[in-house]
Amino acid sequence: MSDQVQNTTISGDGVDPRLVPKRTVYTGAQIPAIGLGTFGSDRFSGETIAEAVKDAIRLGYRHIDCAAVYGNEHLIGQALREVMAEGVPRSELWITSKLWNDKHDERDVIPAFEKSLRDLQLDYLDLYLIHWPFPNYHAPGVDITSRDPNAKPYIHENYMKTWRQLEKLVDMGLVRHIGTSNMTIPKLKLLLRDARIRPACNEMELHPHFQQPELFQFVVDNGIVPIGFSPIGAPNRPERDRTPGDTVDIEDPVIVSIAERLGVHPAIICIKWAVQRGQIPIPFSVKREQYLANLRATVSEPLTQEDMDAIAKIDRNCRLVKGHVFLWKENQSWEDLWDINGEITPP
Numbered sequence: 001m002s003d004q005v006q007n008t009t010i011s012g013d014g015v016d017p018r019l020v021p022k023r024t025v026y027t028g029a030q031i032p033a034i035g036l037g038t039f040g041s042d043r044f045s046g047e048t049i050a051e052a053v054k055d056a057i058r059l060g061y062r063h064i065d066c067a068a069v070y071g072n073e074h075l076i077g078q079a080l081r082e083v084m085a086e087g088v089p090r091s092e093l094w095i096t097s098k099l100w101n102d103k104h105d106e107r108d109v110i111p112a113f114e115k116s117l118r119d120l121q122l123d124y125l126d127l128y129l130i131h132w133p134f135p136n137y138h139a140p141g142v143d144i145t146s147r148d149p150n151a152k153p154y155i156h157e158n159y160m161k162t163w164r165q166l167e168k169l170v171d172m173g174l175v176r177h178i179g180t181s182n183m184t185i186p187k188l189k190l191l192l193r194d195a196r197i198r199p200a201c202n203e204m205e206l207h208p209h210f211q212q213p214e215l216f217q218f219v220v221d222n223g224i225v226p227i228g229f230s231p232i233g234a235p236n237r238p239e240r241d242r243t244p245g246d247t248v249d250i251e252d253p254v255i256v257s258i259a260e261r262l263g264v265h266p267a268i269i270c271i272k273w274a275v276q277r278g279q280i281p282i283p284f285s286v287k288r289e290q291y292l293a294n295l296r297a298t299v300s301e302p303l304t305q306e307d308m309d310a311i312a313k314i315d316r317n318c319r320l321v322k323g324h325v326f327l328w329k330e331n332q333s334w335e336d337l338w339d340i341n342g343e344i345t346p347p
């Protein structure tokens, strides 16, 4: 098969990373069009995830989506060191990490970054994101009714202070690109107006039932590469992360019928749709057959234009990661976090 590998660092059934599509960020750097997610919630241990990272890189993944709050960067760092010792060049890898919400204070940003860098056993990162635009602490694993008594809304002046520290990390040569996550159009407009170093990527929830067409187009039009989280619709997330009315992408009749025609799992259709639409999906899995199938989805038979058109029509505007814990006032609704009226929700 054409995607079987000659590259000696790739396992026999893996995919040659040179064949995996790439996106180009504004610096000219290339980012693999699929990454491996590493948020195991409380379903999988850090050790299990680090093993998956190692094996996935051996199979041809070159892009890993990490974050300090996932609590496993020290284990992923060992995995990265091992695969690099086996011959995978650092320059082939794209490693992302994210600044957690309790480290937005300008004094905390660089130390928090340095901890991630140390844990990952690297001397630079390819991408560092501000994980959420809200500087609020909440413990991992809390349910949607939990609130931070000191919760603050988005205050652009404060966000820019955090951003300036990210810019400093670029100046220091410690990170190649900086970016955003969980942003909205009005917030991004302000950032684009005020940034000295532009965001290279925006990580956002994207799956067939949550296509965010306006934000997606805004990001692309502004030369920012969209990275799509929960690309399969996080089908097995914990109960506490579910709300009534959530829909299930991989049970959608359109997705299921395309999957049946191609003889693949519906998850694979979500991945193919994401890559062909132009976002970078970062599916999570610790199961070899799954993460290998997800990688193979990027190099095998593409969806037809008819398939793409049909999937464009099944958007349900169904946000799964609503962000309730970031609400800063009594009686607010989670929609307030997402500026759905086109303006930043006032404090």
Ligand SMILES: NC(=O)c1ccc[n+]([C@@H]2O[C@H](COP(=O)([O-])OP(=O)(O)OC[C@H]3O[C@@H](n4cnc5c(N)ncnc54)[C@H](OP(=O)(O)O)[C@@H]3O)[C@@H](O)[C@H]2O)c1
Pocket (backbone or CB within 6 Å): 036, 037, 038, 039, 040, 065, 066, 131, 181, 182, 203, 204, 228, 229, 230, 231, 232, 233, 234, 235, 236, 265, 267, 268, 282, 283, 284, 285, 286, 287, 289, 290, 291, 293, 294, 321
């Ligand atoms: N920036 C942010 O705020 C943010 C927020 C959320 C997530 N993320 C990132 O995005 C990554 C992915 O999102 P996610 O974990 O929420 O959801 P996801 O990738 O949509 O769903 C992951 C689940 O899908 C199933 N799956 C994966 N590949 C499959 C396949 N080929 N066939 C069948 N089932 C498959 C697995 O379920 P089973 O394990 O049960 O088999 C897996 O646990 C995270 O790990 C994290 O890195 C970022």
